[in-house]
Amino acid sequence: MTLNPPMKFRGFLPVVAKSKLSFLAAAEATPLINALPSSSVEPSGLLIVGPEGDFTEEEVKLMMKAGASAVGLGPSRLRVETAAITLLATLMLWSDAQKLQG
Structure with missing residues (x-):
């Protein structure tokens, strides 16, 4: 896991575009737990917290x-x-469960 320092917004958009998996924490969005079943386990991705x-x-x-x-x-x-901790913990639990299921 790598924690990146804050970035300028416009410079960050190409990073998002290159990532296979990017979750953006946003108020009133679909709960993370509901979005995960349609996602695949990836070796890396982005957790974006504003x-x-x-x-x-x-x-x-x-x-x-x-x-x-x-x-x-x-x-x-x-x-x-x-x-950030909530996103990471939820994703870790989900990823571990996916690995156990096969």
């Missing part, structure tokens, strides 16, 4: 156009640090 106050609607649209899937983390607003 700034305090969330991404703008335009930023979300641009990232989705580049290939990111917007996912929600429940009805509560989480701090950036908590959202």
